Amino acid sequence: MDNVTPLGGDVYEIDTRMAGYSGITAGYLILSDRPCLVETGTSTSAPVVRDALSSLGVGPDDLATVVVTHIHLDHAGGVGDIARYYPSAEIVVHEKGARHLADPSRLMASAKKVWGDKLDVLFGTLAPTDAARIRALGDTGTIDLGNGRTLASHYSPGHAKHHVGLLDSLTGDLYVGDAAGVYMPETGDLRPATPPPDFDLDVALDSIALFAALKPQRLLFSHYGPVEDVPATLERSAEELRIWVDLTKRARDEGLDLDHAVAMVRDRTRERYAALRGDDAIAEQFELLSGAPSNVAGIIHWLDRTPR
Ligand SMILES: [Zn+2]
Secondary structure (H helix, E strand, O other), rough: OOEEEEOOOEEEEOOOOOHHHHOOOOOEEOOOOEEEEEEOOHHHHHHHHHHHHHOOOOOOOOOOOOEEEOOOOOOOHHHHHHHHHHOOEEEEEEEHHHHHHHHOOHHHHHHHHHOHHHHHHHHHOOOOHHHEEHHHHHHHEEEEOOOOOEEEEEEEEOOOOOOOEEEOOOOEEEEOOOOOOEOOOOOOEEOOOOOOOOOOOOHHHHHHHHHHHHOEEEEEEEOOEEEEHHHHHHHHHHHHHHHHHHHHHHHHHHHOOOHHHHHHHHHHHHOOOOHOOOOOOHHHHHHHHOOOHHHHHHHHHHHHOHHH
């Protein structure tokens, strides 16, 4: 299938075709003895992901595990549907996200507040998952991929308080979710993802430092794809966070309201991203996944509740 890319080590990148876009939100299948899906994509992506798995020979009873890096709807919106398609699969998530997968009503209500009418088109509706099928992870945890291979989870808050990174013992791949930002393979751009209400700079920087300390061989971004130059990329992740926070702080100190703060930060960061200089379609993808309004609002939310 044209939305499935083999990455080596029995790992397959699946373009979930979020909201009909290509190349913005990935899921990954680890086709080990106990096949594991990392990230489901949105609810509306679930049939796309199912087709991809079936093209790889993974039938309804074959999937052992579904794990999500965090429960934002672009990563976990399809969990309920995927759990229904694959009745033997265990659903694995950080303990701070587990209850929202069992009962998504609060999560969906707050998403509705943020996205309004766009919610259905972008994400669809997260369906509930039987709590008995959900395994909650603590600060660390392990997923059995079979034949001695494991996926180790590492709690990595900052982008979201229920975020984990996942390290493959065989390949050294680290699934970074959104904790290292949003990467654009077309241009090599990397932008932070700092949405409200959980963003916290210090915590986010600690998570990036933890990722570096794990010495992964490769980073697998949910947005989007593999990156081999690990140390430089993680340094860039941290640098981007600091730049966005510094600029937002400056706008806030000048007394700008949110709209003007967004305009200022957008303006002063624009030249950092090749994506924003060229193709409008790629610029639009950035705005969808790590939009300046969401990033600046998240940073201001953090500054407002952080005495300094
Ligand atoms: Zn995301």
